[in-house]
Amino acid sequence: MIVPFLDLQAHHAPLKEDILAAIGDVLDSGIFAGGPCVGKFEQEFATYCETEHALGVKSGTDALWLTMLALGIGPGDEVITVPMSFIATAEAISLTGARPVFVDVDPETYTLDPSALEGALTPRTKAIIPVHLFGQAADMGPILAFAEAHRLYVIEDAAQAHGATYQGKKAGSLGHAGCFSFYPAKNLGAIGEGGAITTDDAELVHKISALRDHGQTRKNSHSLLGWNSRMDGIQAAVLSLKLKQLDLDNAKRRHHAAQYDKAFTQVPAVIAPVNKRGDGHVYHIYAIQTPNRDGLIEFFNCRGIGYGLHYPKPIHLQEAYQHLGYKRGSLPVSEYCADHLISLPMFAGIRREQIHHVTETVADLVESRLIA
Template sequence: MIPFLDLKAQYASIKDEVDAAVLNVLASAQYILGDEVAALEEEFADYCGVDHAVAVNTGTSALHLSLLAAGIGPGDEVLTVPFTFVATASAICYTGARPVFVDVEPVTLTMDPAKLEAAVTPRTKAIVPVHLYGQMADMDAICAIAERHGLVVIEDACQAHGAEYKGRRAGSIGLSGSFSFYPGKNLGACGEGGMVVTNDSQQAETIRMLRDWGQSQRYHHVLKGYNYRMDGIQGAILRVKLRHLDAWTAARRTHAAQYSSLLDGSAAVTPPIEVTGRRHVYHVYAVRSHQRADLQHRLQAQGIQSGLHYPIPVHLQEAHLDLGYAEGDFPVSEAAAREVLSLPIYPEMTPRQVAEVVSAVEQDSYVC
């Protein structure tokens, strides 16, 4: 069997380091925040090329607090994309603001700047581009529109640890960037975790208070805050994994290059494209197929796992029908939702496994 990802193999490769880090936290009894989390914040800020990083309990919390700290609240509109995990829109809703969707462009499936400006209204306060699958959105074009209209840009970098846009790391371009450390991410915790990165000291200070019940110091509650703190064990584990992230990213990029080379000119699927000037970190290697259901069934029958990211765009999810959108409103996102299929990709894969997946994909019965 070829799994979609193999967290057991990852753990086995760094077991001694992880076990020692966890035992150190248990011995220290610093279970919430503490020295390990503070050290992770410093190291991740350096990794992203920013001045500040604030650790939280999930990527959703990172987005939520980034928006709150930027002043987003009831009555505001926030522009984002419908082709994303639902957490992007949920974090906007948590602030009391309204998500307003902008379709994606067909190559990268990230926010289409050509459709962005038309969505701006007097109520628009922020833009949340999503760096989907590990490739960054067109930040120059997005930021230019934001500047013209006085809007805040909050990067949803939850799938883009180490991705780059013209030499700048994900999370370092907008007012702040939000990361998820969900276990399956390129940098994943052994549980939940998230991080906000920013060059703005006020944004960082506000988020630090918001994550810890709005406290400026113990029992001094300046803001109406939340319990969004990272625990010490996750901080320690993520510090270990961060030391390996560049090597893991290089392995993902090698596997992706092999996939793309073998699938070049494929009649069965369309492989993803890495846009010039952007460094794709391949959190997901998503191909497109007009016969996706048949292809996925065939892969499964041969012991090859795959994933759907994402089969229903947010504007068509039952939970968000109150936003008033309907089928046909965002045709590029809707087409992608029908066609994308994520093939296995993880650092521990072998070239032989990649070739085996491609061989299964290319069978004549799945020619489009």
């Protein structure tokens, strides 16, 4: 049996006619960059995230970068974040000219460990970017309290957490701003690239609106230097469609995660994800810890099972960040995760027997004594 890591064809198949009709409408309107479809999606997404505003941009990386630029973050500033993320989180900080300062993650949730913040604070610190990794919100209570005490911005990296909640509040509505990616593999994915910023701050909206459109505040009036990060009308139209089924898809993911969890209670050599957010976890990724990841990969390859590694090298050890001076051992929990986590097939449409095939394969590896 083949179990892909992700099956986007199957995901889109039942939506195909609606998607093609939505693309047809955009084609007929003749408005492709920004325009009414983008405005409509922005309103819908703001309502969904329980924020006053949402702004569509070209990608999640742009969402983070433009938010920081609009908040005045730049050279000489420091932004605290985690190395256990996709590199874009840190890259966006570096693109502003500021310096990323990495703190380690909690060993259970793999999200920013609030107790590490004090040690990373300097007079140059301007913001904290917690990452809601794998669909689970970071521990925002203590992070927001720390930020308030030290007058720091909190920018949520919610690229993996569409629909996730923390104590009943939506990801993207907790900090000063939330940054989302609509990369196709995300829980809410475009059929190309896309991103959004959610916020209640009208001034921030005004600045990002200009920054994403070459610094224009009025036609042909460029009050500052910006960039082209307008959301594509076709992506917005498709995202509006797919937003309608996001909650159902997330509920399916939670159901699949519960199936995996149940099977792994019989396999003590495997550490299943720890869910501290109940129904607020949206399982973008379901990653387990195993002492013999290479052995499991061999088994998966032989049995037609896809997998992912998120992320095999933490950001502070990437070549691009060697100039910051971090060494192996600087952030041990993130490094341990990089060496031991493997992401199992997870998508709304995965079938029960496919999950069974994955869990049986993991159990067989244990039985073969390749992992203790």
